[in-house]
Amino acid sequence: MTHKKNCFITIWMFLLLVFPGFFHQNGASVSAAAEKIHFAIVFPGGPDTGPEGDKIITQFLDILTRQTKIKRADVAGQYFNDIAPARAYIQKNRNCFIMGSIGFYLANRTTYNLVPLSLVTSEGKRTEQxxxxxxxxxxxxxxxxxxxxxxxxxxxxxxxxxxxxxxxxxxxxxxxxxxxxxxxxxxxxxxxxxxxxxxxxxxxxxxxxxxxxxxxxxxxxxxxxxxEMPRLGFMMAETPATRGVKDEILGAMVKMTSLEEGKKVCNNFGISGFENIQPETLNETIAKYTGSN
Amino acid sequence: MRRSRNILAAISVLALVLTACGKSAAPIRVYSGLGPNWYNADLSTLPFADDPGAMAEVALILSQRNAVEGQKYYAFKLAEMAFARSDERRIALAYSRAAYLLAEIEPDEDRMVEIAEKGLAAAEKAGTANKDPEANFYYALNLGLVLKTKGLFALGRLPKLQETLKIAMEKPEQDMGGPLRVLGMLYLSAPEWPQGIGDLEKSLELLEQASTNYPAHPQNHIFYAKALIEDDDPESASAVLQKAEKSAVEEIWGAYYFRQWNEEIKALQRKIQKQ
Structure with missing residues (x-):
């Protein structure tokens, strides 16, 4: 794989936007969950990040555990630029939130019981073409x-x-x-x-x-x-553990994009924010993908 | 009495440990007893200690890539002392250069950032705002080191790095094609279009110039080879790496860069073989 930093940046921007808000959420937290929560960032063809990527993941997880009551050991995350190892990771760690595309969702929806959570919006558009x-x-x-x-x-x-x-x-x-x-x-x-x-x-x-x-x-x-098709950006593999923290995470995502700093970072990359969706929103898209419409 | 001495000793040890753990620009190093005692030398006893210009001049002589760490530290302290007494451009430049050379080899990240930030401040004083190509080059080098540690939070500052390097390009010969090399590498590794300033073609153009016009610097070839690999041209990359291998010799560049560059060259050669 070669350097594909454009995709990489979008991924890290996602991280920045999504998680700092999550850190400040009150009420039930990941630390309260009995099982570990995982985050998979899937960007097929993304950059070989090497130590740089590990560092950013570590940075991200450190912030997560430092700014909340969440223990460092309760959360793990990994970045993938290849679909196969990403699938293996999700298979092994089913309590997983995933940052990935509509293509990844459609291809892996049934295998991992994926639930679509948020669309990425850009200049008022919530669709991809x-x-x-x-x-x-x-x-x-x-x-x-x-x-x-x-x-x-x-x-x-x-x-x-x-x-x-x-x-x-x-x-x-x-x-x-x-x-x-x-x-x-x-x-x-x-x-x-x-x-x-x-x-x-x-x-x-x-x-x-x-x-x-x-x-x-x-x-x-x-x-x-x-x-045009929905521009999905965030999903989860549904388990009792992910279901338990889902609302917290989604609330934080939307909140973050309304904050001045988050908005600025988003705008740099042409993204206005995230829009939470109901799973049924994608029914038509799923039918088209499976050829059952 | 004996007990109170023990307590005092314990407090002293604790204080020493805390100092060592704290953020300090001064690397904690122990004199081995061999060679010059770079880390503990009393600079104020030097006969030219009241002459910032002379101190900066000596700092510049000592600030060489192939110098041992202690020598770089000594040069940094000398330049720091000079800079504290004068804001003359050449003194600020000497301080910024010394800071960069020391920061680049500093293994402790916090200390590295602290030293590089001093280099940034010195470069600003030397005239980044006046579009001084040398000041902007050292500013870019120090900024690059700082940004390496910032991860996601570095992204917003990449255009600033690009801007300073473009000014530095007015004097491409400094540091053997340094502005070409660093700007070329920035275009290679920055986030790609449309989100970022990354641009493979621009990178190839600049790094080819660096490799061709300033062939004595091994990094010009190493970076150019990286860009060629990225451009799916392993044959040309392999040829360029041979030049890098021949020029990255310890006699010229010292043990640190000899080891680092040869590791990079070997990693790139392995990458080519896999392609």
Whole structure:
């Protein structure tokens, strides 16, 4: 894996926003729970953090235990840039809150009894949409891109998610394209403009950010736009222990984004805040993913 | 009487322990009896102790990468004394440089931050606000050390680091391509677009210049190799690492950097083999 710090930052921003508020919650706390609570931060294709990542996790857990009555030994957390070890961690530590994408939720929902908790909101939007872009004039449609090389960090997501949700079952990306995932989407766009790759799959946030680089933006065009879908960011593996502390954590999340400092950090990354949801909100999305709608 | 002496001794020991545990810029080191007694030397007895300019000049001579830790500590204290007596630019620069070189090898994180923060203050005094390229370079080096310890909370200060390094770039030759090397590495390791200032292409461009124009500094090659690996070009990275290996010799850079850089080179070579 290479450095994919953009994703990494979002993860740590999540941590900053979510947990300091949680530390100050009154009433029942994690320390009251009989079992240890775990936090898995899952960013497929994220950076190899090495000691830096360990340090930040330790930093985070230290703050957690220092500012509350929570004992250091009651909480554990780990960051994953690969889905397989993340799944193994959750399998082993079922009392787990997870920061991850809608793709991770859909792919692992039944296995780990995942419950969606919060959407990430950005500039008033609570949905995600993906854009397949090409160099202007090079390809006109999705059909033209068959057998061509596509890049972007979205390609690290679960393949079924990309097929069913991003491309609405129209294609099987694994056989339709030559996939070249990268953690550096801007590099991918530049490579597309020099002809090294044919198309790049961008998130909505990346596409909007590209507009801020007019010299690059004017050279590209969109050949395919995915339907909008909920921008899930936070979920839990449901157990009595996670259920017991869920409301506390969610309350803290929303509260944090209303605080001046939390808001500032969020805005730096184009995120307005978190919006708690009921699990039923995603019923339609689940049906689409499973193909039962 | 004997009992009260014991109590006093216990209090003394306790005080010593507390001092050692507290935050102090002065590293707690014990003189081994061999070589110069860097840590306990009385600087006030030096014949030029009342001449800040001379003290800063000596500090600069002693502030070398290949110097042993004690020498760096001595240089830092000398520069600190000079800086306390004069805010002249060259003295502030000498202090900032000495602070950086000492902080970089300081294993205790709290002490490292404390020393680097002194280096920051000195660089500010030397003229960061006046867009002085040297002051901004030392400011960036010291700031980089501080930010390494801040984790998530460092992110908001990365644009400031970028800004100071851009000013330092007006004098790219300082520290053998230092501004190119450090700014190139910042673009490589900072959060990637669209959230951050990370930019692989900019990184490659700057680090190639550093490696080509200032080949004597091993870190120019090491950082360039890192960027090439990131750019999925292991063959070029391997060639650049060979240059790094040949230039990272103990005779020039001293034991500390010889060991550190060679470990980095070997780790990168292993990474290339895995690719």
């Amino acid at each position: 993906y854009y397949l872009i090409v160099k202007k004039g090079s390809y006109k449609s999705l059909a033209d891109l068959k057998g061509k090389k596509i890049s972007g960090n979205v390609l690290y997501e679960d393949a079924k998610f990309i097929n069913n949700m991003v491309f609405e079952n129209k294609i099987n990306v694994g056989s339709y394209f030559v996939m070249q995932p990268t953690a550096r989407p801007l590099s991918a766009v530049r490579k597309m403009n020099t002809g090294t790759v044919d198309a790049v799959l961008l998130t909505g946030m990346q596409y909007e950010a590209l507009k801020q680089i007019p010299t690059t933006f004017q050279k590209i065009e969109v050949v395919y736009k995915s339907p």
